[in-house]
Amino acid sequence: MDQAPAKEIVVDKKRKCEGGDCENDAGSLQCPNCQKLGKESYFCSQDCFKRNWSTHKQAHKAANSMLSSIFPPKVVSEPDADGHFNPFPAFPFTGSLRPVYPLSPRRAVPESIQLPDYSKAGIPxxxxxxxxxxxxxxxxxxxxxxxxxxxxxxxxxxxxxxxxxxxxxxxxxxxxxxxxxxxxxxxxxxxxxxxxxxxxxxxxxxxxxxxxxxxxxxxxxxxxxxxxxxxxxxxxxxxxxxxxxxxxxxxxxxxxxxxxxxxxxxxxxxxxxxxxxxxxxxxxxxxxxxxxxxxxxxxxxxxxxxxxxxxxxxxxxxxxxxxxxxxxxxxxxxxxxxxxxxxxxxxxxxxxxxxxxxxxxxxxxxxxxxxxxxxxxxxxxxxxxxxxxxxxxxxxxxxxxxxxxxxxxxxxxxx
CATH class of the missing domain: 3.90.230.10 (Creatinase/methionine aminopeptidase superfamily)
Known part of the structure; x- marks a missing residue:
């Protein structure tokens, strides 16, 4: 997925760079997607922003998920007799397929099984x-x-x-x-x-x-x-x-x-x-x-x-x-x-x-x-x-x- 370029704004105080592999102080570059979500996230350079995009963009997904639970969509579909519904009724679907929600709860994995590093926080x-x-x-x-x-x-x-x-x-x-x-x-x-x-x-x-x-x-x-x-x-x-x-x-x-x-x-x-x-x-x-x-x-x-x-x-x-x-x-x-x-x-x-x-x-x-x-x-x-x-x-x-x-x-x- 392509990333949007970071936008430069004036910053007075020192902040730590949001790059996961970076320990530099942040410069004046801020992620535009975070700005739209009302969150501040600064990077030391454009190169650092691009290098860490794959990890950083997951914060947008998590934030969008949280916001959707706080602010439900303006258009909702009525559940059927089984309680199932289309969560995106206003979306212009390209074909005949529609999602059928709610999704079942996340399935558990016992701690005895070796886990990848993203199993808890969702970030690889x-x-x-x-x-x-x-x-x-x-x-x-x-x-x-x-x-x-x-x-x-x-x-x-x-x-x-x-x-x-x-x-x-x-x-x-x-x-x-x-x-x-x-x-x-x-x-x-x-x-x-x-x-x-x-x-x-x-x-x-x-x-x-x-x-x-x-x-x-x-x-x-x-x-x-x-x-x-x-x-x-x-x-x-x-x-x-x-x-x-x-x-x-x-x-x-x-x-x-x-x-x-x-x-x-x-x-x-x-x-x-x-x-x-x-x-x-x-x-x-x-x-x-x-x-x-x-x-x-x-x-x-x-x-x-x-x-x-x-x-x-x-x-x-x-x-x-x-x-x-x-x-x-x-x-x-x-x-x-x-x-x-x-x-x-x-x-x-x-x-x-x-x-x-x-x-x-x-x-x-x-x-x-x-x-x-x-x-x-x-x-x-x-x-x-x-x-x-x-x-x-x-x-x-x-x-x-x-x-x-x-x-x-x-x-x-x-x-």
């Missing part, structure tokens, strides 16, 4: 240290084994969650299943309270690109559902997601199949490129090429990321063509590739919950993700599907001699 301090964001870590053999283990556990949990998916089941139920499966594996569900995310898994339905918050909406026959699972186990994070067809009608919908199989094949083709020396900017060229064969677009706002003892770190791995990512893969690096593919525009919009990202035109979208370990000769897919993993490819429907935008007789991606 370890990710904000200078140098961590720019230097790509090379994992030792022992650390690689730690990543293999957590990724195996993450795959188990995702498969358990996917088996629960069917029409009539709520995403809140899937969140409960994921949470309990994590605890049963002596693991912490990484999304829980990460930058104040309220749930243990991201569930993104239909036009939701990513970061969907599990709620009380029952899944419907014909939906697309992405389940994004991350575990924290013995000091390491393992991250993966898949998109699934909800009910028989979903897999019979040609648009559903087109976007889901496009996303699946975009990831598969990108992974084939991963090896020592491969440039991080190169994956996006292949992903966009594959997406275009399905007449689909690639979301540009979100990217793959480094992962190890940190949930998100260097490198950034964009999914679109002609990007400017810096660096190349080296043995011992761990990162994700997770293309988000849409039937329409690549542009996105965020709901007022500050998390749910949807397509700007309300058209459907799908995503797949793996955690990858670069080896001496290529790549190891740490979160690879198992023989009995639910889901999997669906045959592309054909209409009038055309298969998802690829004319019969031409080479068809994923064939």
């Amino acid at each position: 301090i370890s990710e904000q240290k200078f140098g961590v964001r720019n230097k790509i870590k090379i994992l030792t053999k022992e650390e690689q084994e730690g990543m293999r283990k957590v990724c195996r556990l993450a795959r188990e949990v995702l498969d358990i969650a996917a088996r629960e998916m069917k029409p009539g089941v709520t995403t809140d139920h899937i969140d409960k299943v994921v949470h309990e499966a994590c605890l049963a594996r002596n693991s912490y569900p990484s999304p829980l309270n990460y930058c104040h995310f309220p749930k243990s898994v991201c569930t993104s339905v239909n036009e939701v690109i990513c970061h969907g918050i599990p709620d009380h909406r029952p899944l419907e026959d014909g939906d697309i559902l992405n389940i994004d699972v991350t575990l924290y186990h013995n000091g390491f994070h393992g991250d993966l997601n898949e998109s699934y067809y909800v009910g028989p009608a979903s897999a019979q919908n040609s648009d559903n199949v087109r976007v889901v199989e496009a996303a699946r094949n975009c990831l598969d083709e990108a992974i084939k490129l991963v090896k020592p020396g491969a440039l991080f900017r190169s994956y996006g060229d292949t992903i966009e090429k594959v997406a275009k064969t399905y007449d689909c677009s690639v979301v540009k706002t979100y990217c793959g990321h480094g992962i190890n003892q940190l949930f998100h770190c260097a490198p950034n791995v964009p999914h679109y063509a002609k990007n400017k990512a810096v660096g190349e893969a080296k043995p011992g690096m761990c990162f994700t590739i997770e293309p988000m593919i849409t039937l329409g525009t690549h542009r996105d919009k965020t709901w007022p919950d500050d998390w749910t990202s949807v397509t700007a035109d309300g058209k459907r979208t799908a995503q797949f993700e793996h955690t990858l370990l670069v080896t001496e000769t290529g790549v190891e897919v740490l979160t690879a599907r198992l023989a009995d993993s639910p889901g999997g490819p669906v045959e592309l429907p054909k209409t009038n001699g055309v298969t998802n935008g690829v004319t019969n007789g031409e080479t068809k991606v994923g064939a």
